[in-house]
Amino acid sequence: SAVISQKPSRDICQRGTSLTIQCQVDSQVTMMFWYRQQPGQSLTLIATANQGSEATYESGFVIDKFPISRPNLTFSTLTVSNMSPEDSSIYLCSVDTGTKTQYFGPGTRLLVL
Amino acid sequence: QQPVQSPQAVILREGEDAVINCSSSKALYSVHWYRQKHGEAPVFLMILLKGGEQKGHDKISASFNEKKQQSSLYLTASQLSYSGTYFCGTDPFNTDKLIFGTGTRLQVFP
Structure with a gap:
């Protein structure tokens, strides 16, 4: 398993405005x-962030709106840019520890006024 | 493309059994099951790979019928701690990217 923290909660x-969400994991992970x-509602995948390569975005999500950084194997950030009330949501990061199992962080609850 | 889960909601008394189904329109490489309690992160329960296997731990088990593109989660002798929303996550292309189902809300009462 993995212990994942997110900031802000x-x-x-x-x-x-824009908000950057941080995701920190206690071990090195590729994905x-x-x-x-x-x-x-259910969970919708925004993007996959692999260290050393550009993030890959799912249909309906673009880099200009949700830029992602992955500077090392334990950390990633997601920025929600030029926010509107429709961006109000819970944003979660998850990691795959190499066992085809994803572990989730506690989430960031965002309200846009 | 999103897997459809049934039922949408279940209400149980402690000790009763439940079955949650997950159906996909796409062929599946694997199915993952998660439980999410209100205000918390989803928690991994189990993964099933194609091959029609069954898995289980404690009183929760699951099956995967790849021909029917379906998976079922079986909860027996339910406990109060089983309450939450259950999601299946499917991986149609073996990319480790999951498409989550519509969810099933389970409530267990004493």
């Missing part, structure tokens, strides 16, 4: 993922 932001989960 929650935030309230004004529309038009990290970023998900969005709207209240009461």
Whole structure:
């Protein structure tokens, strides 16, 4: 397994601003993922972040809106840019420890006013 | 493309059994099951790889029928701690990217 932390745990932001979410894992992992989960809904994959390569985005998500960094094997950031109320959601990171199993961080609860 | 889970919600008394189904329109390489309690992160339960295997631990088990592109999660003698929302996650292309199902909310009462 893996222990994953995220910062901030929650935030309230004004529309038009940007927020960077950090994800830290206690061991080196190759694959990290970023998900969005709207209240009461399922999880939707935003992008996959592998160290040493550009993040790959799923349909409906673009780099200009959700830039991702992956500077090393234990850390990643997701930025939500030029936010609107529709971006209000829970953002979760997860890691694959090489066993085809994903472990999730506690999530960042974002409210955009 | 999103797997469909049924039922959408289940209410149980302690000790009762439940089955949660996950159906995909795509051929599957693997199916993953998670439980998420309110306000918490999803917690991994088990993974099933193609080959029609069954798995289980404690009183929770699962099966995977790759021909039918379906998986089922079996909860027996339910406990209060089983309450939460259950999600299946499918990996159609063996890329380790998961597509999560619609979710099943399970509530267990004393």
